[in-house]
Amino acid sequence: MLTIRHETQLEVIAHCVSCVPEEACGLLIGDYASGLVHHVVPTENVAHSAMVYTVDPAAFLAADKEAARAGFDVIGVYHSHTHTEAYPSPTDVGQAPDPGWHYVLVSLRDIVPVFRSYSIVDGTVTEELVITQ
């Protein structure tokens, strides 16, 4: 389960739209155990691609240190799919680093953005409930 404020969801969607035609990506910062998102950190997609993303490692390091100082963890990652549905691709599944993370997908395939979250454990994708506050 992922719990996120409405304005934070909008921030994620706005970032994803702003990066079109490239995929956007960013980090979810919050409470690892409960899945409560405190804030997000938009990051550069250093792959600069419409098909793949790589979170800027230096931005990840900075976000991780800042999160730890604030008593949070990096609890997941969001990225956009510009022309496909909001579901993890085989690439996403194969490279998912943490079974405890939340993997948010934003699809911009249609005019109305779609925001979904998943867990990825040993290659198995499970959609999770997103509670908007």
Next chain:
Amino acid sequence: MTVSIRIPTVLRPQTGGSASVAFDGATIGEVLGAMVAAHPGLAGQVFSADGSLHKFVNIYVNDDDVRYTGGLETPVADGDEVTILPAVAGGAA
């Protein structure tokens, strides 16, 4: 030289839940070697079968990726902070 190592959430089950551990060594290779000796579950997550750093993990001494500062031979000093982070990538492709 004693340095602290910050453990990412994905690896904390291998450290009994600890977010930070501390080990001695003169180089990052020695420090990580001491860490995996104490926490054997980390070995396959940090090192490849040939003993090099795993390609899906990034190791930092303070703010520097050790791949660009001498790899496992990178020297460490008392008080340095080591961070282990997974690479985060994917995409629709």
